[in-house]
Amino acid sequence: MIADAQALTDHFEDPEKVRGSIVEVALDYLSCGLDPAKSALFIQSQIPQLCELTVYYLNLVTVSRLQRNPTVKSEIQLRHFENSIPVGFFTYPISQAADITAFKATTVPVGEDQLPMLEQTREIVHKFNTVYAPVLVEPSALLPETDACRRLPGTDGKAKMSKSLGNCVYLSDSADEVRTKIMGMYTDPLHLQVSDPGHLEGNTVFTYLDAFCKEEHFERYLPSYAGLEELKAHYQRGGLGDVKVKKFLNEVMQETLEPIREARKQWEKDIPGVYEVLKQGCATAQEEAAQTLAEVKQAMRIRYFEDEEFIRSQARKYGSKG
Numbered sequence: 429m430i431a432d433a434q435a436l437t438d439h440f441e442d443p444e445k446v447r448g449s450i451v452e453v454a455l456d457y458l459s460c461g462l463d464p465a466k467s468a469l470f471i472q473s474q475i476p477q478l479c480e481l482t483v484y485y486l487n488l489v490t491v492s493r494l495q496r497n498p499t500v501k502s503e504i505q506l507r508h509f510e511n512s513i514p515v516g517f518f519t520y521p522i523s524q525a526a527d528i529t530a531f532k533a534t535t536v537p538v539g540e541d542q543l544p545m546l547e548q549t550r551e552i553v554h555k556f557n558t559v560y561a562p563v564l565v566e567p568s569a570l571l572p573e574t575d576a577c578r579r580l581p582g583t584d585g586k587a588k589m590s591k592s593l594g595n596c597v598y599l600s601d602s603a604d605e606v607r608t609k610i611m612g613m614y615t616d617p618l619h620l621q622v623s624d625p626g627h628l629e630g631n632t633v634f635t636y637l638d639a640f641c642k643e644e645h646f647e648r649y650l651p652s653y654a655g656l657e658e659l660k661a662h663y664q665r666g667g668l669g670d671v672k673v674k675k676f677l678n679e680v681m682q683e684t685l686e687p688i689r690e691a692r693k694q695w696e697k698d699i700p701g702v703y704e705v706l707k708q709g710c711a712t713a714q715e716e717a718a719q720t721l722a723e724v725k726q727a728m729r730i731r732y733f734e735d736e737e738f739i740r741s742q743a744r745k746y747g748s749k750g
Contacts, residue, residue, distance in 0.1 A: 459692035470713035477717035481526035540578035561727035576638035585614030
């Protein structure tokens with residue numbers, strides 16, 4: 429899903445920015461290997477059933493519960509909303525619940541910072557199934573196996589990547605852009621000279637190595653070390669400079685990102701084809717979401733015209749012909 433409706437919750441005054449980002453996200457998805465034949469790629473705003481589900485779910489969540497959501501709290505602080513919080517932004521965990529449950533997802537791949545959002549969805553599912561009928565599926569989280577990947581920090585060492593902070597590595601970045609960002613990464617502020625002992629905690633370069641480095645990378649780019657643990661040990665005892673470590677990370681990241689860049693170049697040659705992929709994905713998503721919405725409305729007893737027995741019972745109640 430490309431979450432354009434969610435993006436509008438804090439970019440409502442700049443719809444062209446959101447509109448222009450659609451194809452960028454689609455290109456990222458496709459270049460990373462998502463196969464449209466297996467995965468329907470769709471645009472959130474084009475699935476009206478998601479809006480309707482959100483409205484029904486709003487009744488199942490209290491304001492105080494949303495205020496306690498750690499992810500919502502941190503996002504509010506990040507955007508400096510303070511007391512001027514757009515309602516759409518404040519309730520986006522409920523919208524996310526609609527995004528997930530509309531397709532009866534059993535497993536949702538998330539970063540660690542999104543666990544509170546998924547827990548909110550599980551609560552909504554439990555409440556709905558208890559109050560109405562067991563229609564919705566309670567999803568489970570799928571976390572990355574590597575701890576570093578669960579919440580990858582920004583290049584400046586801040587806890588989260590953010591476009592507004594300018595601390596992101598983009599899948600669309602050129603090799604030179606990636607190199608520049610890596611060479612400017614936050615490391616250990618106390619590691620002033622090569623001979624100084626270095627610290628790993630909060631050191632963004634080593635966090636990225638934890639996330640992306642493999643044993644074969646050492647064979648190709650840094651054969652003087654047996655593996656990452658030996659590299660870390662050398663850095664901690666002193667005698668290893670940040671520049672050398674960053675150059676190694678650059679080699680790792682370039683190898684990781686190059687196939688994505690090449691695939692992106694191919695998709696960029698057929699932008700109308702990308703939009704056709706999205707159009708077909710939206711049709712598939714609408715069909716799936718419509719089925720779930722019908723079941724939800726049936727459970728809530730708000731499907732009036734399909735229930736002929738209900739209509740007859742009302743006719744009998746008022747002495748009407750039925």
